[in-house]
Every structure is written in structure tokens, then in C-alpha cells.
Amino acid sequence: MRWIFFALVFANLLLLGVFWQQQTLAPQPVPGQIEVPDDSRRLQLVSELEQPLQALRLPAGRKSEVRPMCYVAGPYNDELDARHLLARAEALGLDGRINRVEVATEEPSEYWVHVPPRSSRAEAMRILKELQQRKIDSYIITQGDLAEGVSLGLFRNKTSAYGLQEKVDGFGIPVDVRVMHKSEQEYWAEIDQVSQLNDKMRERIRAGDANISWQQVACGVSAPANTK
Structure with missing residues (x-):
């Protein structure tokens, strides 16, 4: 009967050893580690997307409006004189308009x-x-x-x-x-085509109007500041 007892003890020790070995080989979870499910999203390239990315739109009012620049010639006390200058500009293929300004004396x-x-x-x-x-x-x-x-x-x-x-x-x-x-009223001739108005062209359009000057302002502004 003694050999049966020793056989049972040996068998129990063998099973305990196998169980201990399996516990030490099993991966232990790392504290703080997050398991990612298989169906979670993966990183994609832009070229792999089914739909293109939408462009980011700035809120209304954030766009900076840049007004184009124009040349103005003046000041004229008589509107007719300003229209004569504008006629000379139009004869050279330029476009413009006459602006009337109220100026305090x-x-x-x-x-x-x-x-x-x-x-x-x-x-x-x-x-x-x-x-x-x-x-x-x-x-x-x-x-x-x-x-x-x-x-x-x-x-x-x-x-x-x-x-x-x-x-x-x-x-x-x-x-x-x-x-x-x-x-009093003063008049300014405004010309749109700034790139074509070099020094020689401006002098040609001014002709004999010696008391006027050319200045660049934002288009639609009646006249340069501090004209008086």
C-alpha cells in the first residue's frame, strides 16, 4: 500500500508543476494598458478616403477685403475742367469717373x-x-x-x-x-487702370493743368485725405 501512496503524491506534484508553468507563461495585463477592439478605426491616408476632405471655412466677417487702388487727379474747382481731363484719359482707352467732394474752408x-x-x-x-x-x-x-x-x-x-x-x-x-x-465743392477724376498710368502717361493726360496732382487711393474713395 505504501507504493500507492507515493504514486499519488508524485502525481499531485506533477500536476501542480504543470499548472504553475502555464500560469507563468500566460501574458499578464499591463497596468493602464487599453485594449483596442479589432473593429476599431485604423489610421488612413487622405488618398484612401472614400470622400475628399471638406475645406475649412472661416466664419463670416473673417475675410479681409482688399480694395483695389485707383489714380485720382485733382482737385478741380470747376467740374468741366475735371471732365476735360477724363475725356483725354478715355481717348487713350482708359476708364474713369468724376467724384465730387465737399470741403470745409x-x-x-x-x-x-x-x-x-x-x-x-x-x-x-x-x-x-x-x-x-x-x-x-x-x-x-x-x-x-x-x-x-x-x-x-x-x-x-x-x-x-x-x-x-x-x-x-x-x-x-x-x-x-x-x-x-x-x-466748397471740388472735383477729382478717378482712373481705374493704375498699371497703365506711368509717369509719361499721367503727364500726357494732365496736359496744361498745372495746379493738379496725381495720387493713388482706394477705388471709390472720393479724394485723398487733407486735400486742403
Whole structure:
């Protein structure tokens, strides 16, 4: 019976050894490792895609608008003179147009006597009532940079305007005088084909108009800034 006992012990040790060997050979999962299923997406080249990629579109308003440049010739005080220059340009196969510009001069035309803008409409109304009680024509200004101020009128005579200012100042009401300048019209001829207008071509089109100049501006702009 002893040999049966030793045979059973040997058999158990043999099975334990085989089981231990299988456990050590089996791959152990690595902590933090993610198993990727077989049906997951794989990396593809652009050329392998069934549909082409859509171009990225910028939101509306992000596009920078670049305006083309044009040549302008002027200024002319008479529109007819500007049209004569444009006719010479058109005779050379160029296209253009006449732009009319309103330009302020240094010569005063009127004097606007007014109370500067108040902190509120109620404050402006208070001053208005006080002026009307003193028989001074006035009204509240509702628009522009002088809104919530009080107008005391426009005067062509400088002495009358500053005389009223001094009178109202005597009531303890602050008053300013804004000088309104005369304006005049000037005309500019605008030519589209900038690349064709070299120095020689511009001089030919200008002809005898010695008091004008050529300048480059964005097309559609009436005239260069600070023409006066």
C-alpha cells in the first residue's frame, strides 16, 4: 500500500508543476494598458478616403477685403475742367469717373451759440425753461455731439453771437460759440487702370493743368485725405 501512496503524491506534484508553468507563461495585463477592439478605426491616408476632405471655412466677417487702388487727379474747382481731363484719359482707352467732394474752408459762415451738453435731459429742460423765462429763444439739441445741450441760435454776425454769449454767461449759465465754416465743392477724376498710368502717361493726360496732382487711393474713395 505504501507504493500507492507515493504514486499519488508524485502525481499531485506533477500536476501542480504543470499548472504553475502555464500560469507563468500566460501574458499578464499591463497596468493602464487599453485594449483596442479589432473593429476599431485604423489610421488612413487622405488618398484612401472614400470622400475628399471638406475645406475649412472661416466664419463670416473673417475675410479681409482688399480694395483695389485707383489714380485720382485733382482737385478741380470747376467740374468741366475735371471732365476735360477724363475725356483725354478715355481717348487713350482708359476708364474713369468724376467724384465730387465737399470741403470745409477756413472762412467762417455762421456762429452757433449753445449751452454745452448737460448730464441729463432733465437738466437741459431746466436750463431751457430758465432761458425762455428770460425771453431768450432756445431749444434742446437732440442729435449729434451736442445732444442734451441747448441751442440759442445761429448768427452770421460775429459780434451778435459773442454778445449773446456774454449776456447769458451773466445769468450763470455756461455758453459756447461754435464757428461754422463755409464749404466748397471740388472735383477729382478717378482712373481705374493704375498699371497703365506711368509717369509719361499721367503727364500726357494732365496736359496744361498745372495746379493738379496725381495720387493713388482706394477705388471709390472720393479724394485723398487733407486735400486742403
